[in-house]
Amino acid sequence: MPAFRTLDDADLAGKRVLVRVDLNVPMEEGRVSDTTRIDRVVPTIREIAQKGGKVILLAHFGRPKGRDEKNSLRQVVPALAHALGQPVIFVGDCIGTEAPKAIAAAKNGEVLLLENTRFHAGDEKNDPDFVKALAANGDIYVNDAFSAAHRAHASTEGLAHLLPAYAGRTMQAEIEALSAGLDNPARPVMAIVGGAKVSTKLELLGNLVEKVDVLAIGGGMANTFLAARGINVGKSLCEHDLAQTAREIEAKAEAAGCEILLPVDALVAREFKAHPGHRVVSIGEVGPDEMILDAGPLSVAEVVLKLDKVRTVVWNGPFGAFELPPFDTATVAVAKAVAERVRDGRLVAVAGGGDTVAAMNHAGVAEDLTYVSTAGGAFLEWMEGKALPGVEALRKA
Ligand code: 3PG
Ligand code: MG
Numbered sequence: 001m002p003a004f005r006t007l008d009d010a011d012l013a014g015k016r017v018l019v020r021v022d023l024n025v026p027m028e029e030g031r032v033s034d035t036t037r038i039d040r041v042v043p044t045i046r047e048i049a050q051k052g053g054k055v056i057l058l059a060h061f062g063r064p065k066g067r068d069e070k071n072s073l074r075q076v077v078p079a080l081a082h083a084l085g086q087p088v089i090f091v092g093d094c095i096g097t098e099a100p101k102a103i104a105a106a107k108n109g110e111v112l113l114l115e116n117t118r119f120h121a122g123d124e125k126n127d128p129d130f131v132k133a134l135a136a137n138g139d140i141y142v143n144d145a146f147s148a149a150h151r152a153h154a155s156t157e158g159l160a161h162l163l164p165a166y167a168g169r170t171m172q173a174e175i176e177a178l179s180a181g182l183d184n185p186a187r188p189v190m191a192i193v194g195g196a197k198v199s200t201k202l203e204l205l206g207n208l209v210e211k212v213d214v215l216a217i218g219g220g221m222a223n224t225f226l227a228a229r230g231i232n233v234g235k236s237l238c239e240h241d242l243a244q245t246a247r248e249i250e251a252k253a254e255a256a257g258c259e260i261l262l263p264v265d266a267l268v269a270r271e272f273k274a275h276p277g278h279r280v281v282s283i284g285e286v287g288p289d290e291m292i293l294d295a296g297p298l299s300v301a302e303v304v305l306k307l308d309k310v311r312t313v314v315w316n317g318p319f320g321a322f323e324l325p326p327f328d329t330a331t332v333a334v335a336k337a338v339a340e341r342v343r344d345g346r347l348v349a350v351a352g353g354g355d356t357v358a359a360m361n362h363a364g365v366a367e368d369l370t371y372v373s374t375a376g377g378a379f380l381e382w383m384e385g386k387a388l389p390g391v392e393a394l395r396k397a
Contacts, residue, residue, distance in 0.1 A: 003395070003396055004166070004167040004171075004172070004175075004394045004395060004396065005164075005165065005166045005167065005394070005396060006166055006167050006169075006172055007044070007047055007048070007051075007142070007166060007167075007168065007169065009166065010140060010142070010164075010166045012048050012051040012052060012053035012140075013051060013052035013053065013108070014052060014053070014108055015053045015054070015139040015140055016053075016054050016056060016103055016137060016138045016139045016140075017048050017053040017054060017055055017056060017138060017139070017140055017141075017142055018056050018058055018134065018135075018137060018138030018140070018141045018142070018159065018163065019041075019044065019045065019048065019055055019056065019057050019058065019141075019142045019143075019144060019168065020058045020059070020141070020142070020143045020144065020145045020148070020155050020156055020159070020390075021037075021041040021044075021045075021057050021058070021059050021144050021145050021168075022037050022041070022059065022060075022144075022145040022146075022147045022148045022374065023037060023038065023041075023057075023059040023060075023061060023073060023076050023080070023113075024037065024059070024060060024061055024062070024147075024148070025037050025038060025076060025079070026354070027075065030075060031079070032075075032076055032079040034354075034357070034358060034361075035079055035083060036357055036361075036374055037147065037374050038076070038079055038080055038083045039083055040170045040374055041144050041145075041168070041170055042083050042084055043169045043170070044142065044144045044168035044169045044170060045057070045084060045111060046084065047169065048142065049086070049109045049110070049111060050109070052108045052109060053108065053109075054103060054106050054107075054108055054109075054110060054112070055109075055110070055111040055112065056099075056103060056112050056114060056137060056138060057088075057111065057112065057113045057114065058094060058114055058117055058134065058155045059073060059113070059116070059117065059145070059155075060116055060117050060118040060123065060148065060153075060155070061073050061076070061116045061118070062116075062118070063118065064116065064118050064119060066119065066121070067119040068119075071116055071118070071119075072115065072116060073090070073113055073114075073115055073116050074090055074115075076113075077090050077113060080113065084111065086110075086111060087110075087111070088111050088112070088113050089102060089106060089110060089111065089112045089113070090112075090113050090115075091103075091112055091113070091114045091115060092115050093114070093115050093119070094114035094115055094116070094117050094119070094120070094134060094137075094155075095120065095130070095133040095134060095136075095137075099114055099137050100136070100137060103137055114137075117134070117153070117154070117155040122154055123153050123154045123155055124151070124153050124154075125153075125154075126152055126153055126154050126157060126158045127154060128158070130154045130158075131154045131158035131159060131161075131162055132162065134154060134155060134158075134159060135159055135162040135163050138159075138163055139163070139164075140163055140164045140165070140166065141159045141160060141162075141163040141164065141165045141166070142165075142166045142167070142168045143156065143159075143160065143165065143166075143167060143168060143171055143390055143393075143394055144167075144168025144169065144170045144171050145171070145390065146170060146171045146174035146175065146373070146374070146375050146378060146388075146390075146391070147174075147373070147374045147375035147376065147377075147378050147379075148378065148390065149171075149375075149378050149388040149389065149390030149391045150375075150377050150378040150381045150386075150388050150389070150390070151389070151390065152389035152390070156389070156390040157389045157390050157393045160390075160393035160394055161393060165393065165394050166394070167394050170374075171391075171394070174373055174374075174375065175391065177350065177370070177371035177373070178350060178371070178373065178379070178382050180348070180370075180371075181312060181314065181348055181349075181350035181370060181371060182312075182314060182350065182382065182383060185311075185312040185314075185348065186311035186312050186348060187213060187310075187311060187312070188212075188213035188214060188309065188310040188311060188312075189211070189212045189213050189214070189310060189311070189312040189313075189314070190212060190213065190214040190215070190216060190306060190307070190310040190312070190313050190314075191208050191211075191212040191214070191215050191216070191313075191314050191315070191316075191383070192216045192218065192303070192313060192314070192315040192316070192317070192334070193205065193208070193215065193216070193217055193218070193221070193315075193316055193317050194217070194218035194219030194221065194222075194316070194317030194318045194319050194320075194331075195219045195220065195221060195316070195317030195318065195353075195355065196219060196220040196221065196237060197220060197221060197224075197237075197239060198221040198224040198225075198239050198242050198245070198246060199239055199242060201221065201316075201317075201380065202242075202245060202249075203384070204380050204383065204384055205217075205221075205249050206248075206249055206252060207384040207385070208258075208383065208384060209249060209252050209253035209256050209258040209260070210252070210256045210258070211383075211384070211385065212258055212314075213257070213258060213259065213310065214258065214259045214260075214261060214306055214310060215253065215258055215259070215260050215261065216260075216261040216303050216306070217260065217261065217262055218263070218295055218317065218318065218319035218320070218330070218331075219317050219318055219319060219320065220236070220237035220238070221239075221317075222262055222263050222292075222295075223236040223237060223238040223292055224238050224239045224240075224242050224243070224246050225246045225249075225250070225260075225262055226238075226262060226263070226283060227240055227243060227246075228242075228243035228244075228246035228247050228250075229262075231283055231284055232284070232286060232288075233286055233292060234268070234286040234287055234288050234289065234290040234291060234292070235270075235288070235289055235290060235291045236286065236290075236291045236292040237291070261302060261303060261306065262283075263283055263292075263295040263296065263299040263319075264282065264283050264296070264298050264299050264302065265280060265281060265282050265283055265295070265296030265297065265298045265299055266280070266281060266283060266286065266292040266293075266294065266295060266296045266299070267279075267280055267292070267293055267294040267295075267296055267320065267326065267327060267329065267330075268280075268281055268286055268287070268290040268291060268292055268293065269290065269291060269293055270289055270290055270291070272291065272293070272321070272324070273324060274324045274325055275325060275326065278293070278326065280296045280297065281296070282296075282298075293320055293321045293324070293327040294319060294320025294321065294322075294326070294327035294328070294329055294330050294331075295319045295320060295330035296330070299319075299330065300319075300329075300330050300333045300334060303334050303337075304333070304334065304337045307334075307337055307338060307341055307347065308341075308346075310347070311346075311347060311348065312347070312348045312349070312350075313338055313347060313348070313349040313350070314349075314350050314351075314383055315338070315349065315350070315351040315352075315356060316351070316352055316353045316356050316376075316379060316380055316383070317353060317355065317356060318331040318355055318356065318359045319331045319334065322355075322358075322359050322362060323358075328359075328362060328363075331359050331362075331363065332359075332362065332363040335359065335360055335363035335365045336363060336365060338365070338369065339363075339365035339368035339369060342368055342369055342370055343368055348370045349369045349370050350369065350370055350371045350372075350373065351369055351371075351372050351373070352372065352373030352374070352375050352376065352379030352380075352383075353373075353375070353376040353379055353380070354376050356372075357372055357373075357374065360372055378390075
């Protein structure tokens with residue numbers, strides 16, 4: 001696999017450096033509620049600034065259809081400037097007349113953030129004219145947005161073909177860590193996949209059962225598999241129309257020799273809120289007006305037992321509605337068990353995805369895992385063994 005050029009190979013002094021970062025961060029009441037993605041791009045920005053480059057940040061925010069203030073990157077400027085410890089010059093458009101003026105006026109070592117690239121349809125279309133317009137503002141291109149590398153967009157892929165292209169430090173770290181964990185993993189390998197819906201991770205599950213030895217399914221998507229086995233899941237989140245697909249995935253797993261672990265018990269409640277009246281039931285005893293909101297203690301014990309038999313864990317998606325206590329119990333218990341085994345050198349564990357990062361932080365184990373990726377979709381595609389366009393474009397020919 002050809003290697004990448006990194007910042008070690010780049011001549012940065014006096015250069016206009018277009019840096020693609022992922023600033024698609026969660027917001028609550030107008031403020032950034034989790035700064036992980038911002039924190040991860042700080043080293044690359046600082047290094048370019050210290051080496052005398054002008055840092056010109058390109059990023060997307062949300063999925064706007066055209067310009068819309070709700071998705072303006074202006075709202076992340078305070079958190080970014082705070083993380084960097086230096087001012088950030090905001091420019092209201094990523095192409096056009098304003099950006100070149102602001103860039104020309106900036107000094108070497110200063111940091112500019114250009115407005116949401118997705119305000120132009122050309123970004124997602126990877127439109128050659130739009131790529132050219134972006135490229136006109138830079139001398140070199142650095143991609144530090146691993147978490148957007150599954151998109152073949154102008155700012156994540158197209159630019160790498162027009163300008164000398166380099167991987168940023170976070171891009172490098174993500175690729176190194178995920179390759180170590182997933183390309184040639186110590187076996188047996190267990191994947192833990194949770195989250196709300198089977199439909200969003202269908203392809204992943206189908207591909208994964210051919211790659212891993214054990215697949216533990218949690219969260220709402222476990223209900224779809226349980227229902228497909230004929231188990232009554234009451235009012236639980238469940239995609240009944242995917243029963244046939246779930247059965248096909250189980251058959252594929254069996255053929256591939258992959259063991260599927262589904263919950264054997266659950267925490268159920270009648271209301272979807274924190275601390276409702278709840279009870280622990282065996283799977284099969286869920287009342288018609290009850291919802292499964294977390295895996296139960298026996299299910300946790302089964303997963304933990306399995307952790308002692310595997311050597312690598314890749315994890316995306318929580319076991320329950322972890323944002324509502326006590327339905328964080330299974331996720332926290334498994335996270336702690338994984339962390340303990342990583343600390344003892346018995347396990348390699350890589351976790352990724354927005355909710356998953358939040359869950360690992362909540363469990364207090366993010367620092368203990370082998371690696372925690374900021375990527376969601378890109379992490380899943382990497383888990384499946386797919387090539388990521390943003391990464392491929394950086395490989396040296
Ligand atoms: C993410 O949040 O997963 C990345 O920033 C990619 O965003 P997208 O799914 O809107 O392309
Ligand atoms: Mg996403």
